[in-house]
Amino acid sequence: MNFFEQQARARRSSSRLVFLFALAVAGIVLAIDLAVALVAGPDPRLLAFTTLAALCVIGLGSLYRLASLRGGGDAVALQFGGTPVPDDARDPSLRRLRNVVEEIAIASGVPVPGLYVLEKETAINAFAAGYSSSDAAIAVTRGALDRLNRDELQGVIAHEFSHVLNGDMRLNIRLIGVLFGILMISLIGRKVLYLGSGSRGRDTAWITVAALVALVVGSIGLFFARMIKASVSRSRERLADASAVQFTRQTAGLAGALKKIAGLPDGARLNDRADAEEASHMLFGDGVGFSGLFATHPPILERIQALEPGFRGEQLERLRSQWALAPPSGLEEDRMMGLDAPRAVLPAHDARLDVTPPMVAAQVGAPEADDYRRADAIVSRMPEALVALAHSRDAVRSLVLGLLLDRDDAVRERQLAEITARLGDGVARGAAMLQGGELAALHPMQRLPLAAIAFPVLRRRPRPDLEVFLDTVHAVVHCDGHVSLFEYCLARLLAVQLRESLDPRRHARFGRRKPGSVRTEFSTLLAVVAQAGNPDDPAAAQRAYLAGLQRVLPRDHMPYAPPGDGVLALDRVWPALDALEPLAKQLMVEAVTAAASHDGRISVAESELLRTICGVLHCPLPPGLEAA
Template identity: 70%
Template sequence: MNFFERQARARRSTTRLVLLFALAVAGIVVAVDLGVMLVFGSDPALLAASTVLALGVIGVGSLYRVASLGGGGESVAQQMGGVPVPEDTTDLHLRRLRNVVEEMSIASGVPVPKIYVMEHEPGINAFAAGYSTSDAVIAVTRGALDRLNRDELQGVVAHEYSHILNGDMRLNIRLIGVLFGILMLGLIGRKILQHGGRVRGRGAMPVLVGALIALLVGYVGLFFGRMIKAAVSRSREVLADASAVQFTRQTSGLAGALKKIAGLHDGSRLGERAEAEEVSHMLFGDGTGLSGLFATHPPVLQRIQALEPSFKAESLERLRAQWLAAPPSGLEEDVQLGLAGSTRTALPQASAQLSVTPPMVASQVADPREDDYRRADAIVASMPAELRALAGRRDAAGALLLGLLLDADPDVADRQRSEIVARLGVQAAAEARRLRDEHLRSLHPALRMPLAALAFPAMRLRPRPELATFLDTVHAIVHADGRVSLFEYCLGRLLEVQLREALDPGRYARFGRRKPGGVRREFATLLAVVAQAGHPGDPDGARRAYLAGMQRVLPRDHLPYAPPADGVLALDEVWGALDALDPLAKQVAVEAITDAVSHDGRVSVAEAELLRTICGVLHCPLPPLLER
């Protein structure tokens, strides 16, 4: 399965979740009505009232819980007791975690997520949460930091990135809200019984009987809730293990993490937190100890043997005895195994021509491999030290991003400077210009998008009013003149998309349903702009590139090549429609855009970065190494 097939499967899983929820609600309502009939008789009016009350409690509970998670991944991480990892941390454990996450984000073509550590959890566990890549959070336990070596930590993080890229997070966070509603009746019944001694008078008995019914029905809700989580979670955990191995191209890291979960006393169990049950379906390992029908994860030995078929239960007993005598230390193992660094894949020359095909590019969307991870390591190592430091600073990341968007044309750059001064002040404009002149103008094309990805976490720390002003500034400098390059325009658009989604994550969580035939005009506009930008002064070449893309996506339509009069600015009208395409239709869209960029079978490094940027705007992240 490629990314688009996995997205389609995630959408079907959402539909299945709705059906399971409806069945659970029906079961709870029947249980409530039976309880009322046994205690109070079969009065139709009373049964109707109990049915309406049960439905109301479930609905209100679900809506309340979903609203409480409107902040996306950060809301979940904070409720689990997570502590943010600073961008400039010098703690060796935290620095190693941040390096792994940043390199993996660059390798997979997504913004760097916020990183949290559950400091008071000695077990080995982790989760990814959020509605989209723009508000994603990676959280790991202190036990994972202390006990896992770098390869093992990389395997765990790669497993969580599978959930980020496959759309699992969106389903997971909605599942929390849905299941809370199912459990509401039981929670209400428990609270009433806990404080029932305060109820006096003739009305006390009916209230307490009703609370007892609600408590018993709550166990019905708990049963259905656990069954739903198990049904949704187990198969996705197997897929995430396989994806992590495909990403890192080695089984020892992920298998080693699972062995330590199975062999250490704390395992993957979370402490006595009410939230552990609520998020059990999101975790890397079993956090609650449930088994059988209610297990959200396959047995850990079975997961290990899927990676290492020759591994036996006897080997696990030997490891338990070894670690009981001397618990493992991740940092010490790094030194012993020589894992302090990694093998790098060199960056291509800026003038290189890459050989790609549309199916090749589409197959790489959200599907990073080991060579992408090595390329990401080379990208980070190739960045100028000053830029790398500025990207992690809350007060400097904005000027760095604005510098990336400044045009090479002096007249356009002057207009852009005026827009920055009007909104952010002279100092911000001067710093953006300095960075552009001293570093960014000569920056390798393959470093621009990764640099923006590294700056993203620092930007998300700024207050909402400041972010709104910054987004307005980005929009203004991108539209300062129609001669802004297509890459600068698309990079600005990508920043806007990611930051707006981070501000209001729940609003943008959706799967598209439109088909290519319903967005003909938008396809024609995008492909015409891309073809024209790739063939300046060569109308015939641009027309051939346009027709190659249109033949891929709309082979039966005959829309003539007609570059829009307002150039790249015409793309403002196409993004919403194209982003709303059905997942499988997006695959065809990516292939069509690739055809327009590379109709002769070769692309420059700059064109490859343009392709990655456009795909990023459409939520189809591409890794940095297109030339497989």
């Protein structure tokens, strides 16, 4: 199942959630009406009132909980006890976590998520939360940082990234919200019993009876809530394990993490049981201890054996005995196994990449071992000073704007004037110094990834600051009347991802449009891509355009007509193309690749444009393809 099929599955899962929720609400309302009818008789007006009251309580409860999660991944992580990882973390475990997450984010082609640690949890666990990749957050327990080596931590994080890529996160947040509404009746009954426990009198007795009825009826809600979470979660956890292995191309890391969960006393169970139950469907491991019908995860031994078929229960017992005497230390295992050395190199600056449309479409949302090794090379060979600036709240704006400064002195002076007018002289001077220093020597394949590393720091700035920053980016890109491919790519990705992080719920939706309804937009997109790849050869550009059109609209005759405003014409096509259904987006990716590689190869600049198109349309593409 590829990325687009998984997105379609996630959309169907959302529909199934609505059905299960409606079924649960119907069961609760019928139970309440039955209880009222037994006590007060079958009065239609009274039953209508209780039905309406129950629906209002459930609906308002769900709306309240969803509103409390409106902030997306960061809000969820904070509500469940997460502590943000500092930008200047000195703790080796936190630095290792940041490195692993950044590498996997770059390898998968998504913005680097926010990072959180559950400091009070000694168990091994993690979760990903958010409405989309632009507002995603990943939280890991302190136990995971202390006990897992780098390969094992990588396996856990890759598992969580599969939830980011497959559209599972938004379903997880909706589950928290709607299930809270189902549980409201029970919560009200429990609260009334607690407040009235010391009172006496006839009226109090009736209130107590009503509270007990609410508790009993609420148990129906609890049953449905646990059943819904279990039915939605188990299959997705198996898929996430398989995706993590596909990503890293080694089973030892993920299997090792699962073995440590099974073999250590703390396992994966969280200390805060209330939070653990509400978030049980989001966790990497079983944080509550449910089994049977209510189990949100497959049995731990089954998960291990899916990765290592020869593993047996007796081996697990030996590991338990070994770790009881000497608990594992992740950092010490890293040093002993040499897991902290870079393992890959970057291609030449002028390399041309050998690709095919199906190959690129298969890589969307499905990074593999080569992508991870390339991301490892990109991050490990990035100058430490630049990475430090990307993590600095004070310097990050200068860094990103420095990437956009022109080499021409006159143009650069106008750009710096725009920066000074909006953000001050200090930001402008910092951008100029970086553009003439470390940024000038940066490999082309490291520019967008460096911006991705800076993204979590940028998105934590106040909304007014972000609006001014994005306005500055727009002014810097357009001040000379000419927008290069790289300028457009970086500016557009920043605008889309930062604006989505400001209002994540607004952008969390699956499209439903068919290719035939966006013919004009497809034509414009393919014409821009063809022209960008063949600026001095109109005949070659036309051939590239037709190669792409044949992929997506083979029966339509739409003549090649390159737009006069070049790459800026893409601004007009994004809304319609982003509304395509998932499988139609697969055709779109193949068509764009066919246009960019009509001769079988694409340049690094074309690769950046391809990644930008995929990123804006929520089809994350790894940072590089196979070099010829």
